[in-house]
Amino acid sequence: MLKSSFQPLVGSNIIKRCLNTSARLYEQSKPSISKSDKATDKTSTNNSINANDGTNSKVTKHLDFLKKYYTPELLQSIQISESLIDPKDVLELKKRGFRANSKVAPTDKLSDYSRIDPISQEPILYPNQGVGRTPYPKIPDIQGPDRTDLKLRFKDENTLKRKEASATSTRKIADELAKLTGLDAAYIRGLYVRPIIMKRVSLKTSKGNIPNFFVLTVVGDRNGTIGLGIGKSRDGIRTAAVKAHWNAVKNLTPIPRYEDRTILGDFEYKYHAVKLFMRSAPAGFGLRVNRNIFEICQAAGIKDLRGKVYKSRNPLLVCQGFVEALTKQRSIEDLAASRGKKIVDLRKVYYSH
Protein backbone atom coordinates (compact mmCIF):
# COMPACT_ATOMS: atom_id res chain seq x y z
CA MET A 1 0.00 0.00 0.00
CA LEU A 2 2.59 2.46 1.09
CA LYS A 3 4.71 1.66 -1.86
CA SER A 4 2.34 3.61 -4.04
CA SER A 5 2.86 6.64 -1.84
CA PHE A 6 6.66 6.34 -2.17
CA GLN A 7 6.84 8.68 -5.09
CA PRO A 8 9.53 11.23 -5.68
CA LEU A 9 8.21 14.54 -4.39
CA VAL A 10 8.59 17.95 -5.82
CA GLY A 11 12.03 19.45 -5.22
CA SER A 12 13.37 18.20 -1.86
CA ASN A 13 16.55 16.11 -1.89
CA ILE A 14 16.32 15.34 1.78
CA ILE A 15 12.97 13.72 1.61
CA LYS A 16 14.11 11.75 -1.45
CA ARG A 17 17.01 10.35 0.51
CA CYS A 18 14.82 9.73 3.52
CA LEU A 19 12.38 7.90 1.40
CA ASN A 20 15.09 5.74 -0.12
CA THR A 21 16.38 4.60 3.23
CA SER A 22 12.98 4.40 4.84
CA ALA A 23 11.61 2.29 2.01
CA ARG A 24 14.38 -0.20 2.58
CA LEU A 25 13.72 -0.23 6.29
CA TYR A 26 10.00 -0.51 5.72
CA GLU A 27 10.57 -3.56 3.61
CA GLN A 28 12.62 -5.06 6.40
CA SER A 29 10.09 -4.31 9.07
CA LYS A 30 7.13 -5.53 6.99
CA PRO A 31 6.65 -8.82 8.84
CA SER A 32 6.25 -6.88 12.10
CA ILE A 33 3.18 -5.00 10.89
CA SER A 34 0.84 -7.73 11.97
CA LYS A 35 2.39 -7.82 15.45
CA SER A 36 1.79 -4.17 16.17
CA ASP A 37 -1.99 -4.41 16.41
CA LYS A 38 -1.83 -3.72 20.12
CA ALA A 39 -0.43 -0.20 19.70
CA THR A 40 -2.48 1.79 22.15
CA ASP A 41 -0.40 4.95 21.84
CA LYS A 42 -2.26 7.59 19.94
CA THR A 43 0.77 9.32 18.48
CA SER A 44 2.32 6.13 17.23
CA THR A 45 1.09 5.36 13.77
CA ASN A 46 3.76 2.71 13.58
CA ASN A 47 3.17 0.26 10.79
CA SER A 48 -0.51 0.82 11.01
CA ILE A 49 -1.17 2.88 7.94
CA ASN A 50 -3.16 -0.05 6.60
CA ALA A 51 -6.51 1.56 6.04
CA ASN A 52 -8.18 -1.82 5.67
CA ASP A 53 -7.37 -2.80 9.26
CA GLY A 54 -10.44 -2.00 11.31
CA THR A 55 -8.78 -2.41 14.70
CA ASN A 56 -6.63 0.71 14.10
CA SER A 57 -9.58 3.04 13.97
CA LYS A 58 -7.88 5.30 16.50
CA VAL A 59 -4.85 5.52 14.33
CA THR A 60 -6.80 6.25 11.18
CA LYS A 61 -8.80 8.87 13.06
CA HIS A 62 -5.60 10.54 14.14
CA LEU A 63 -4.21 10.36 10.64
CA ASP A 64 -7.31 12.03 9.25
CA PHE A 65 -6.97 14.70 11.90
CA LEU A 66 -3.35 15.34 10.97
CA LYS A 67 -4.17 15.44 7.30
CA LYS A 68 -6.06 18.64 7.93
CA TYR A 69 -2.95 20.46 9.18
CA TYR A 70 0.02 18.84 7.52
CA THR A 71 0.88 18.59 3.87
CA PRO A 72 0.95 15.06 2.49
CA GLU A 73 4.75 15.23 2.17
CA LEU A 74 5.12 16.20 5.78
CA LEU A 75 2.75 13.46 6.85
CA GLN A 76 4.79 10.97 4.96
CA SER A 77 7.99 12.06 6.61
CA ILE A 78 6.29 11.78 10.00
CA GLN A 79 5.11 8.30 9.21
CA ILE A 80 8.54 7.26 8.03
CA SER A 81 10.25 8.49 11.12
CA GLU A 82 7.65 6.98 13.40
CA SER A 83 7.90 3.66 11.65
CA LEU A 84 11.41 3.37 12.91
CA ILE A 85 10.47 3.80 16.56
CA ASP A 86 9.38 0.96 18.76
CA PRO A 87 6.20 1.87 20.69
CA LYS A 88 7.72 0.34 23.82
CA ASP A 89 10.48 2.95 23.78
CA VAL A 90 7.94 5.73 23.45
CA LEU A 91 6.02 4.39 26.39
CA GLU A 92 9.14 4.11 28.53
CA LEU A 93 10.08 7.64 27.63
CA LYS A 94 6.66 8.94 28.55
CA LYS A 95 6.82 7.13 31.87
CA ARG A 96 10.06 8.86 32.77
CA GLY A 97 8.51 12.27 32.47
CA PHE A 98 9.13 15.34 30.40
CA ARG A 99 12.84 15.59 31.18
CA ALA A 100 13.64 12.13 29.88
CA ASN A 101 16.13 11.75 27.12
CA SER A 102 15.75 8.98 24.66
CA LYS A 103 18.79 6.84 24.27
CA VAL A 104 19.36 5.64 20.76
CA ALA A 105 22.44 3.53 20.34
CA PRO A 106 24.37 4.16 17.19
CA THR A 107 23.81 1.28 14.80
CA ASP A 108 26.83 1.89 12.66
CA LYS A 109 29.85 0.90 14.73
CA LEU A 110 32.30 2.10 12.15
CA SER A 111 30.96 5.61 11.81
CA ASP A 112 31.90 8.51 13.98
CA TYR A 113 28.66 10.37 14.43
CA SER A 114 30.48 13.55 15.35
CA ARG A 115 31.35 14.31 11.77
CA ILE A 116 28.92 15.48 9.17
CA ASP A 117 28.78 13.21 6.13
CA PRO A 118 28.70 15.48 3.10
CA ILE A 119 26.72 12.99 1.01
CA SER A 120 23.94 12.04 3.35
CA GLN A 121 23.75 15.24 5.37
CA GLU A 122 23.30 18.73 4.11
CA PRO A 123 25.32 21.43 5.84
CA ILE A 124 23.29 23.65 8.07
CA LEU A 125 23.39 27.19 6.76
CA TYR A 126 21.92 29.92 8.84
CA PRO A 127 21.13 32.93 6.76
CA ASN A 128 23.07 36.15 6.99
CA GLN A 129 26.31 34.63 8.30
CA GLY A 130 28.53 36.13 5.68
CA VAL A 131 31.55 38.27 6.50
CA GLY A 132 30.63 41.80 7.32
CA ARG A 133 26.94 41.09 7.71
CA THR A 134 24.97 41.63 10.87
CA PRO A 135 25.01 38.25 12.54
CA TYR A 136 21.97 36.56 13.94
CA PRO A 137 22.02 35.76 17.59
CA LYS A 138 23.46 32.35 18.27
CA ILE A 139 20.91 29.62 17.71
CA PRO A 140 20.68 27.88 21.07
CA ASP A 141 21.68 24.27 21.15
CA ILE A 142 18.99 22.76 23.36
CA GLN A 143 19.21 19.05 23.73
CA GLY A 144 16.07 18.64 25.73
CA PRO A 145 12.53 18.49 24.46
CA ASP A 146 10.83 21.61 23.20
CA ARG A 147 10.17 23.93 26.10
CA THR A 148 8.20 26.82 24.75
CA ASP A 149 7.81 28.23 28.21
CA LEU A 150 11.54 29.02 28.27
CA LYS A 151 12.69 32.52 27.48
CA LEU A 152 15.81 32.95 25.44
CA ARG A 153 18.03 35.92 26.24
CA PHE A 154 20.61 37.20 23.86
CA LYS A 155 23.57 39.47 24.61
CA ASP A 156 22.94 42.88 23.22
CA GLU A 157 24.89 46.11 23.43
CA ASN A 158 23.32 47.29 26.68
CA THR A 159 24.11 44.18 28.67
CA LEU A 160 27.63 44.13 27.31
CA LYS A 161 28.13 47.74 28.30
CA ARG A 162 26.83 47.16 31.81
CA LYS A 163 29.08 44.16 32.25
CA GLU A 164 32.11 46.09 31.09
CA ALA A 165 31.38 48.97 33.46
CA SER A 166 31.21 46.67 36.49
CA ALA A 167 34.34 44.84 35.39
CA THR A 168 36.42 47.95 35.85
CA SER A 169 35.73 48.05 39.56
CA THR A 170 36.96 44.61 40.56
CA ARG A 171 38.38 42.27 38.02
CA LYS A 172 40.09 44.75 35.74
CA ILE A 173 41.56 46.64 38.69
CA ALA A 174 42.95 43.40 40.06
CA ASP A 175 44.52 42.36 36.78
CA GLU A 176 46.10 45.71 36.08
CA LEU A 177 47.38 46.05 39.63
CA ALA A 178 48.83 42.55 39.45
CA LYS A 179 50.88 43.67 36.47
CA LEU A 180 51.93 46.87 38.20
CA THR A 181 52.78 45.53 41.64
CA GLY A 182 53.77 41.99 40.79
CA LEU A 183 51.31 40.55 43.28
CA ASP A 184 48.88 37.79 42.44
CA ALA A 185 45.61 39.01 40.89
CA ALA A 186 43.59 36.60 42.99
CA TYR A 187 45.29 37.94 46.13
CA ILE A 188 44.39 41.48 45.15
CA ARG A 189 40.79 40.49 44.49
CA GLY A 190 40.57 38.83 47.89
CA LEU A 191 41.80 41.84 49.87
CA TYR A 192 39.68 43.48 52.56
CA VAL A 193 38.77 46.93 51.27
CA ARG A 194 37.27 49.63 53.44
CA PRO A 195 36.73 53.27 52.53
CA ILE A 196 37.29 55.10 55.79
CA ILE A 197 36.76 58.69 54.72
CA MET A 198 34.37 59.67 51.95
CA LYS A 199 33.73 63.33 51.71
CA ARG A 200 32.95 66.12 49.35
CA VAL A 201 35.39 68.99 49.29
CA SER A 202 34.96 72.19 47.33
CA LEU A 203 37.45 74.17 45.39
CA LYS A 204 36.56 77.80 45.70
CA THR A 205 36.98 79.74 42.48
CA SER A 206 35.99 83.21 41.36
CA LYS A 207 32.98 81.70 39.61
CA GLY A 208 31.86 79.64 42.55
CA ASN A 209 32.40 76.23 44.16
CA ILE A 210 33.79 73.27 42.27
CA PRO A 211 32.95 70.08 44.16
CA ASN A 212 35.61 67.44 44.43
CA PHE A 213 35.30 64.01 46.03
CA PHE A 214 37.87 62.69 48.47
CA VAL A 215 38.07 59.06 49.54
CA LEU A 216 40.57 57.40 51.87
CA THR A 217 40.58 53.63 51.60
CA VAL A 218 42.39 51.05 53.66
CA VAL A 219 43.23 47.76 52.03
CA GLY A 220 44.58 44.70 53.79
CA ASP A 221 44.85 40.97 53.68
CA ARG A 222 43.85 40.70 57.37
CA ASN A 223 47.14 39.00 57.98
CA GLY A 224 49.81 41.60 58.48
CA THR A 225 49.71 43.68 55.30
CA ILE A 226 47.98 47.01 54.87
CA GLY A 227 47.86 49.90 52.47
CA LEU A 228 46.32 53.34 52.70
CA GLY A 229 45.22 55.08 49.56
CA ILE A 230 43.71 58.44 48.76
CA GLY A 231 41.53 58.98 45.73
CA LYS A 232 40.17 62.23 44.47
CA SER A 233 37.84 62.89 41.59
CA ARG A 234 35.53 65.52 40.25
CA ASP A 235 33.39 62.95 38.44
CA GLY A 236 31.91 61.34 41.48
CA ILE A 237 32.51 59.51 44.67
CA ARG A 238 32.67 56.16 42.91
CA THR A 239 35.55 57.19 40.67
CA ALA A 240 37.30 58.58 43.71
CA ALA A 241 36.71 55.33 45.58
CA VAL A 242 38.13 53.31 42.69
CA LYS A 243 41.21 55.54 42.57
CA ALA A 244 41.62 55.23 46.33
CA HIS A 245 41.41 51.43 46.11
CA TRP A 246 44.03 51.48 43.39
CA ASN A 247 46.41 53.68 45.35
CA ALA A 248 45.90 51.66 48.49
CA VAL A 249 46.92 48.44 46.78
CA LYS A 250 49.97 50.21 45.38
CA ASN A 251 50.93 51.22 48.93
CA LEU A 252 50.65 47.76 50.49
CA THR A 253 53.28 47.24 53.19
CA PRO A 254 53.84 44.48 55.73
CA ILE A 255 53.51 45.38 59.39
CA PRO A 256 54.83 43.41 62.36
CA ARG A 257 52.44 41.99 64.92
CA TYR A 258 52.90 40.20 68.21
CA GLU A 259 51.35 36.71 68.07
CA ASP A 260 49.52 37.85 64.91
CA ARG A 261 46.97 39.70 67.01
CA THR A 262 48.37 42.87 68.56
CA ILE A 263 51.15 45.43 68.31
CA LEU A 264 54.68 44.90 69.63
CA GLY A 265 54.66 46.49 73.07
CA ASP A 266 53.20 49.98 73.43
CA PHE A 267 53.97 53.12 71.52
CA GLU A 268 53.43 56.84 71.82
CA TYR A 269 53.59 58.45 68.44
CA LYS A 270 53.14 62.02 67.39
CA TYR A 271 52.12 62.67 63.80
CA HIS A 272 51.53 66.35 63.08
CA ALA A 273 49.03 67.31 65.77
CA VAL A 274 47.86 63.76 66.40
CA LYS A 275 49.19 62.15 69.57
CA LEU A 276 48.67 58.40 69.56
CA PHE A 277 49.03 56.41 72.76
CA MET A 278 48.62 52.79 71.77
CA ARG A 279 48.90 49.87 74.16
CA SER A 280 49.12 46.21 73.27
CA ALA A 281 46.34 44.08 74.71
CA PRO A 282 45.95 40.45 75.78
CA ALA A 283 44.20 37.89 73.61
CA GLY A 284 40.46 38.30 73.44
CA PHE A 285 40.57 41.93 74.50
CA GLY A 286 39.26 43.30 71.23
CA LEU A 287 39.81 46.60 69.53
CA ARG A 288 38.98 49.41 71.90
CA VAL A 289 40.28 52.23 69.82
CA ASN A 290 39.36 55.21 67.66
CA ARG A 291 37.00 54.26 64.83
CA ASN A 292 39.52 54.98 62.11
CA ILE A 293 42.22 53.01 63.88
CA PHE A 294 39.68 50.21 64.30
CA GLU A 295 39.18 49.97 60.53
CA ILE A 296 42.92 49.88 59.91
CA CYS A 297 43.36 47.16 62.54
CA GLN A 298 40.61 45.11 60.90
CA ALA A 299 42.40 45.32 57.58
CA ALA A 300 45.74 44.52 59.15
CA GLY A 301 44.58 41.57 61.20
CA ILE A 302 45.18 43.19 64.57
CA LYS A 303 42.57 41.80 66.90
CA ASP A 304 43.47 43.27 70.30
CA LEU A 305 44.44 46.88 70.89
CA ARG A 306 43.81 49.65 73.32
CA GLY A 307 44.69 53.25 72.88
CA LYS A 308 43.79 56.87 72.97
CA VAL A 309 44.18 59.67 70.50
CA TYR A 310 44.99 63.04 72.01
CA LYS A 311 44.89 66.54 70.67
CA SER A 312 43.86 66.32 67.05
CA ARG A 313 41.60 63.47 65.91
CA ASN A 314 41.52 64.47 62.27
CA PRO A 315 40.62 61.16 60.54
CA LEU A 316 43.14 61.46 57.73
CA LEU A 317 46.00 62.31 60.07
CA VAL A 318 45.00 59.65 62.58
CA CYS A 319 45.03 56.99 59.85
CA GLN A 320 48.31 58.13 58.35
CA GLY A 321 49.92 58.48 61.78
CA PHE A 322 48.79 55.06 62.92
CA VAL A 323 50.02 53.33 59.77
CA GLU A 324 53.36 55.13 60.06
CA ALA A 325 53.66 54.12 63.72
CA LEU A 326 52.88 50.50 62.85
CA THR A 327 55.58 50.38 60.21
CA LYS A 328 58.09 51.99 62.59
CA GLN A 329 57.66 49.27 65.21
CA ARG A 330 60.89 47.51 66.09
CA SER A 331 60.99 43.81 66.75
CA ILE A 332 62.55 42.37 69.88
CA GLU A 333 65.15 40.57 67.76
CA ASP A 334 66.20 43.85 66.21
CA LEU A 335 66.45 45.55 69.61
CA ALA A 336 68.35 42.64 71.11
CA ALA A 337 70.79 42.69 68.21
CA SER A 338 71.47 46.40 68.67
CA ARG A 339 72.20 45.83 72.35
CA GLY A 340 74.29 42.78 71.57
CA LYS A 341 72.04 40.43 73.52
CA LYS A 342 70.66 37.03 72.65
CA ILE A 343 66.89 36.73 72.70
CA VAL A 344 65.27 33.43 73.61
CA ASP A 345 61.55 32.66 73.27
CA LEU A 346 60.96 30.70 76.46
CA ARG A 347 57.71 29.20 75.20
CA LYS A 348 59.43 27.72 72.17
CA VAL A 349 62.31 26.41 74.25
CA TYR A 350 60.06 24.97 76.93
CA TYR A 351 57.61 23.28 74.57
CA SER A 352 60.15 22.07 72.05
CA HIS A 353 60.89 18.32 71.66
Add this chain to the structure above:
Amino acid sequence: MSLVHLANLCAHLKNCTNVNIASTSVPFTRLHLQVAVGLYKEGFISSLQKGSTEGPDLKAVDVTPDNISTRRLWLGLKYRNNQPVIRDISLISKPGRKVNLTNEEVKALASGLAVRFIKPLQPAECIFIKSKEEVFEIQEAAKRNLEGLALYRVK
Protein backbone atom coordinates in the same frame (compact mmCIF):
# COMPACT_ATOMS: atom_id res chain seq x y z
CA MET B 1 74.24 60.68 95.35
CA SER B 2 72.27 63.30 93.52
CA LEU B 3 69.29 62.86 91.35
CA VAL B 4 70.00 66.23 89.78
CA HIS B 5 73.30 64.92 88.48
CA LEU B 6 71.56 61.79 87.24
CA ALA B 7 68.99 63.95 85.45
CA ASN B 8 71.82 65.87 83.82
CA LEU B 9 73.39 62.61 82.73
CA CYS B 10 70.17 61.37 81.14
CA ALA B 11 69.62 64.68 79.35
CA HIS B 12 73.19 64.77 78.10
CA LEU B 13 72.98 61.24 76.70
CA LYS B 14 69.74 62.08 74.94
CA ASN B 15 71.22 65.20 73.44
CA CYS B 16 74.27 63.31 72.22
CA THR B 17 72.25 60.54 70.60
CA ASN B 18 70.12 63.11 68.79
CA VAL B 19 73.18 64.40 66.94
CA ASN B 20 74.92 61.03 66.58
CA ILE B 21 77.98 61.75 68.68
CA ALA B 22 80.36 58.81 69.01
CA SER B 23 81.52 59.30 72.59
CA THR B 24 80.84 61.71 75.41
CA SER B 25 82.19 62.51 78.81
CA VAL B 26 80.26 62.86 82.02
CA PRO B 27 81.40 63.88 85.51
CA PHE B 28 83.29 61.17 87.32
CA THR B 29 81.21 60.29 90.41
CA ARG B 30 80.31 57.04 92.09
CA LEU B 31 76.68 57.17 90.93
CA HIS B 32 77.72 58.02 87.38
CA LEU B 33 80.11 55.11 87.40
CA GLN B 34 77.47 52.70 88.70
CA VAL B 35 74.94 53.93 86.15
CA ALA B 36 77.47 53.70 83.31
CA VAL B 37 78.46 50.17 84.32
CA GLY B 38 74.79 49.21 84.35
CA LEU B 39 74.29 50.62 80.86
CA TYR B 40 77.39 48.88 79.60
CA LYS B 41 76.29 45.52 80.99
CA GLU B 42 72.92 45.88 79.34
CA GLY B 43 74.53 46.78 76.03
CA PHE B 44 73.36 50.37 75.71
CA ILE B 45 76.84 51.79 75.48
CA SER B 46 79.80 50.29 73.69
CA SER B 47 82.61 51.40 75.98
CA LEU B 48 83.37 52.92 79.35
CA GLN B 49 86.67 54.64 80.10
CA LYS B 50 88.11 56.80 82.76
CA GLY B 51 89.60 59.98 81.45
CA SER B 52 90.02 63.67 81.75
CA THR B 53 88.40 66.64 80.13
CA GLU B 54 90.81 66.20 77.21
CA GLY B 55 89.86 62.64 76.46
CA PRO B 56 89.91 59.07 77.74
CA ASP B 57 93.13 57.94 79.45
CA LEU B 58 95.29 55.52 77.53
CA LYS B 59 97.19 54.63 80.67
CA ALA B 60 95.72 54.22 84.13
CA VAL B 61 95.82 57.44 86.11
CA ASP B 62 95.26 57.66 89.85
CA VAL B 63 92.74 60.14 91.08
CA THR B 64 94.44 62.69 93.30
CA PRO B 65 93.24 65.97 94.77
CA ASP B 66 95.26 67.68 92.03
CA ASN B 67 93.50 66.16 89.07
CA ILE B 68 90.06 65.41 90.57
CA SER B 69 88.50 68.48 89.02
CA THR B 70 89.46 67.37 85.52
CA ARG B 71 88.39 63.74 85.89
CA ARG B 72 85.67 62.60 83.51
CA LEU B 73 84.03 59.35 82.52
CA TRP B 74 83.95 58.65 78.80
CA LEU B 75 81.07 56.66 77.32
CA GLY B 76 81.07 55.25 73.80
CA LEU B 77 77.60 55.53 72.29
CA LYS B 78 76.04 52.92 70.07
CA TYR B 79 74.19 53.31 66.80
CA ARG B 80 72.61 50.80 64.44
CA ASN B 81 70.99 51.44 61.04
CA ASN B 82 71.26 55.20 61.56
CA GLN B 83 69.33 54.90 64.82
CA PRO B 84 70.68 55.24 68.35
CA VAL B 85 70.54 52.19 70.58
CA ILE B 86 69.47 54.38 73.48
CA ARG B 87 66.09 55.42 72.10
CA ASP B 88 64.91 56.95 75.36
CA ILE B 89 66.46 57.47 78.80
CA SER B 90 64.48 59.12 81.56
CA LEU B 91 64.31 59.39 85.33
CA ILE B 92 61.67 57.71 87.43
CA SER B 93 62.61 59.33 90.72
CA LYS B 94 62.92 63.06 90.19
CA PRO B 95 64.85 65.35 92.47
CA GLY B 96 61.55 66.59 93.89
CA ARG B 97 59.86 63.17 94.15
CA LYS B 98 61.62 59.99 95.10
CA VAL B 99 60.05 56.64 94.33
CA ASN B 100 60.95 54.00 96.86
CA LEU B 101 59.72 50.57 95.87
CA THR B 102 59.07 47.62 98.14
CA ASN B 103 60.23 44.19 97.08
CA GLU B 104 56.65 43.32 95.97
CA GLU B 105 56.54 46.39 93.77
CA VAL B 106 59.96 45.59 92.36
CA LYS B 107 58.75 42.13 91.41
CA ALA B 108 55.57 43.51 89.91
CA LEU B 109 57.51 45.98 87.79
CA ALA B 110 59.94 43.28 86.72
CA SER B 111 57.02 41.10 85.54
CA GLY B 112 55.61 43.86 83.35
CA LEU B 113 52.90 45.38 85.51
CA ALA B 114 52.45 49.07 86.11
CA VAL B 115 53.32 50.23 89.61
CA ARG B 116 51.80 53.47 90.86
CA PHE B 117 52.58 55.97 88.14
CA ILE B 118 55.44 53.99 86.65
CA LYS B 119 54.44 52.73 83.20
CA PRO B 120 54.94 49.00 82.57
CA LEU B 121 58.19 47.65 81.17
CA GLN B 122 58.33 47.63 77.39
CA PRO B 123 60.15 45.08 75.23
CA ALA B 124 63.92 45.64 75.46
CA GLU B 125 63.55 48.18 78.26
CA CYS B 126 65.56 48.34 81.49
CA ILE B 127 64.81 49.92 84.85
CA PHE B 128 67.53 50.48 87.41
CA ILE B 129 66.97 50.32 91.15
CA LYS B 130 69.31 51.68 93.75
CA SER B 131 69.48 49.40 96.76
CA LYS B 132 71.92 50.04 99.57
CA GLU B 133 74.41 52.19 97.68
CA GLU B 134 74.39 49.77 94.74
CA VAL B 135 72.60 50.03 91.40
CA PHE B 136 70.85 46.93 90.09
CA GLU B 137 68.82 46.19 87.00
CA ILE B 138 65.21 45.46 87.93
CA GLN B 139 65.29 41.79 86.92
CA GLU B 140 68.31 41.19 89.09
CA ALA B 141 66.73 43.12 91.96
CA ALA B 142 63.57 41.02 91.68
CA LYS B 143 65.60 37.82 91.73
CA ARG B 144 67.45 38.94 94.82
CA ASN B 145 64.25 40.17 96.44
CA LEU B 146 65.58 43.68 96.88
CA GLU B 147 63.79 46.93 97.52
CA GLY B 148 65.01 50.40 96.83
CA LEU B 149 64.83 53.63 94.95
CA ALA B 150 63.75 53.47 91.31
CA LEU B 151 66.33 55.55 89.52
CA TYR B 152 65.81 55.61 85.77
CA ARG B 153 64.61 53.64 82.78
CA VAL B 154 66.31 53.08 79.41
CA LYS B 155 65.04 51.67 76.18
